[in-house]
Amino acid sequence: MCGIVGYLGYRKAYPIVINGLQRLEYRGYDSAGIILINENNVNLYKTKGKVSDLKELVAKNNSNGGLALGHTRWATHGIPNNENSHPHVSNSGNLVIVHNGIIENYDTLKKELTTRGYTFTSDTDTEVLINLIEEIKTTNNCKLGEAVQLALTSVIGAYAIAVFDISKPNEIIVARLGSPIAIGIGENNKDFFIASDASPFIEYTKDAIYLDDEELAIIKLGKDIRIRKIQDNAIVEPNIQELKLNLEQIEKGGYEHFMLKEIHEQPKAILDTYRGRLLADKGIIKMGSVDNNITKFLNANRIIIVACGTSWHAGLVAEYLFEDLARMPVEVEYASEFRYRNPIINKGDIVIAISQSGETADTLAAIKLAKSKGAFVFGVCNVVGSSIARETNTGAYTHAGPEIGVASTKAFTTQITVLTLIALKLGNLKGELSNSQFHTYLQEMSLIPSKVEETLKINAIVEEIASIYKDAPNCLYLGRGYNFPVALEGALKLKEISYIHAEGYPAAEMKHGPIALIDESMPVVVIATKKGHYDKVVSNIQEIKSRKGKIIAVVTKGDTIVKELADHIIEIPETLEAFTPLLTTIPLQLLSYHIAVMRGCNVDQPRNLAKSVTVE
Numbered sequence: 001m002c003g004i005v006g007y008l009g010y011r012k013a014y015p016i017v018i019n020g021l022q023r024l025e026y027r028g029y030d031s032a033g034i035i036l037i038n039e040n041n042v043n044l045y046k047t048k049g050k051v052s053d054l055k056e057l058v059a060k061n062n063s064n065g066g067l068a069l070g071h072t073r074w075a076t077h078g079i080p081n082n083e084n085s086h087p088h089v090s091n092s093g094n095l096v097i098v099h100n101g102i103i104e105n106y107d108t109l110k111k112e113l114t115t116r117g118y119t120f121t122s123d124t125d126t127e128v129l130i131n132l133i134e135e136i137k138t139t140n141n142c143k144l145g146e147a148v149q150l151a152l153t154s155v156i157g158a159y160a161i162a163v164f165d166i167s168k169p170n171e172i173i174v175a176r177l178g179s180p181i182a183i184g185i186g187e188n189n190k191d192f193f194i195a196s197d198a199s200p201f202i203e204y205t206k207d208a209i210y211l212d213d214e215e216l217a218i219i220k221l222g223k224d225i226r227i228r229k230i231q232d233n234a235i236v237e238p239n240i241q242e243l244k245l246n247l248e249q250i251e252k253g254g255y256e257h258f259m260l261k262e263i264h265e266q267p268k269a270i271l272d273t274y275r276g277r278l279l280a281d282k283g284i285i286k287m288g289s290v291d292n293n294i295t296k297f298l299n300a301n302r303i304i305i306v307a308c309g310t311s312w313h314a315g316l317v318a319e320y321l322f323e324d325l326a327r328m329p330v331e332v333e334y335a336s337e338f339r340y341r342n343p344i345i346n347k348g349d350i351v352i353a354i355s356q357s358g359e360t361a362d363t364l365a366a367i368k369l370a371k372s373k374g375a376f377v378f379g380v381c382n383v384v385g386s387s388i389a390r391e392t393n394t395g396a397y398t399h400a401g402p403e404i405g406v407a408s409t410k411a412f413t414t415q416i417t418v419l420t421l422i423a424l425k426l427g428n429l430k431g432e433l434s435n436s437q438f439h440t441y442l443q444e445m446s447l448i449p450s451k452v453e454e455t456l457k458i459n460a461i462v463e464e465i466a467s468i469y470k471d472a473p474n475c476l477y478l479g480r481g482y483n484f485p486v487a488l489e490g491a492l493k494l495k496e497i498s499y500i501h502a503e504g505y506p507a508a509e510m511k512h513g514p515i516a517l518i519d520e521s522m523p524v525v526v527i528a529t530k531k532g533h534y535d536k537v538v539s540n541i542q543e544i545k546s547r548k549g550k551i552i553a554v555v556t557k558g559d560t561i562v563k564e565l566a567d568h569i570i571e572i573p574e575t576l577e578a579f580t581p582l583l584t585t586i587p588l589q590l591l592s593y594h595i596a597v598m599r600g601c602n603v604d605q606p607r608n609l610a611k612s613v614t615v616e
């Protein structure tokens with residue numbers, strides 16, 4: 001949570017930092033701030049609200065020099081208001097900090113600092129940290145880098161920070177533990193960028209260093225970047241990576257919202273996910289990270305999947321895939337529960353961690369726990385080089401491209417794609433899928449991008465349905481088998497972006513309680529594709545119908561039975577049962593999108609949410 005952007009160099013810093021903050025708003029958007037340094041002028045602007053509010057506040061007073069540090073916040077300590085917004089300044093007025101993460105022992109540190117005369121204007125843990133740095137710097141009469149390093153050794157928690165001294169505006173100190181931070185390197189040590197991810201500086205440089213945990217970097221104009229380990233002071237050789245990201249990928253490309261763009265990107269995203277892995281004509285699935293560990297996979301006692309939110313729903317789909325196609329036992333765990341439950345994990349277990357951002361704190365902690373108990377941990381992440389991608393033993397990227405809309409869409413379908421490939425491969429190697437069945441699956445998988453494309457054509461029908469139900473206070477989503485997790489995901493999408501209360505249920509479970517809610521004002525979205533318990537779902541639809549519920553059914557093209565019963569039908573192309581989630585999820589994404597737009601909600605930045613949840 002929270003986005004950090006900084007610039008130090010010969011360019012005008014304000015536009016770089018303010019535009020960068022706008023790109024990082026997916027990380028948090030309840031308040032924002034920026035400090036601009038121009039020789040002897042220091043201008044600090046902070047406001048509750050979005051980066052656009054900050055822009056208005058700064059207005060024309062932005063003629064600054066080559067140093068600026070900005071922040072977009074997702075509140076943890078202290079409500080979103082001007083005082084709690086970053087940057088925070090130390091008591092002397094000299095030191096400035098922006099921070100992403102949580103200092104867990106801030107209260108103890110704050111009390112200690114208070115007894116030594118420090119005062120605080122905000123409720124944040126961050127203001128405590130900058131004063132701790134100041135105290136150490138003054139007491140030890142040391143350089144800023146050293147003071148930051150010493151302060152961080154007393155800190156418990158997670159952080160990505162950038163700190164500078166107003167009286168020495170040619171140097172920024174950056175450090176990380178548990179929260180990401182990237183340094184962009186421009187021309188000949190004259191041009192440096194700092195950001196929570198590389199998107200704010202992508203048009204300026206393709207060279208970046210991603211700090212590892214426990215690393216501190218000293219960025220000084222005219223000097224090479226120096227990196228060292230915080231705890232033992234060991235020198236770290238900077239690892240400069242070439243960025244693959246391009247500007248087009250992080251812009252809306254003509255769509256009104258990122259979410260809509262990302263929904264429409266799914267055919268390509270799925271193709272990119274299996275490109276080079278699915279060789280349908282040769283009857284091969286090639287995945288280096290699975291192939292290199294194939295004995296472990298084939299001999300695994302069970303697979304434990306850990307994830308949160310939408311990624312957890314992808315994990316539930318994977319449970320059906322692994323059990324059905326590879327006959328492997330699977331447990332799917334909320335990472336946040338798993339990590340505190342003293343779970344039983346054995347050496348022969350494979351833990352699969354699923355995360356779009358690769359930064360979700362609970363998933364990261366669950367991985368560390370599983371590793372400490374001897375499990376082999378495989379990651380399915382979208383963000384290359386993310387904390388989870390690095391913490392896992394190995395893994396497979398989804399290659400979905402940047403997902404900027406806070407509600408996950410293409411991340412979900414591409415996670416399912418990766419997990420499908422693994423389940424198919426293991427199913428075939430274990431002899432659970434004959435070669436001919438395996439080939440049928442591979443051939444069908446290669447058609448999925450075009451079938452998703454075809455599914456997207458129902459947009460206008462979904463928009464019309466959305467206009468009918470946009471004011472409903474509640475909504476029920478039902479599915480069975482492979483499509484039960486899709487029902488959960490559909491309900492989550494509606495809740496998070498339109499603020500309509502929605503529940504997902506296994507269709508048959510409805511009669512054990514939720515049926516009491518059904519009356520003529522209750523829309524019920526039912527996934528009723530031909531494959532997968534069709535007759536049973538038809539009976540469930542009849543049960544809803546007899547109670548006057550309004551039925552929106554997602555059906556296979558050409559369906560006649562459900563058509564007779566449902567109030568609205570949304571047709572999707574036919575596919576194998578195991579692949580239906582990749583298609584049935586599309587209309588549900590579009591339904592929540594259109595309802596949210598019609599209700600005037602902020603689709604890409606729903607209230608109270610943030611894209612990567614780096615706090616527990």
Ligand code: F6R
Pocket residue numbers: 308309310311312354355356357358359360363406407408409492493496611612613
């Ligand atoms: C919902 C959504 C969240 C995330 C969850 C996990 O649309 O985006 O539920 O799925 O916060 O995030 P990652 O996948 O980044 O670990």
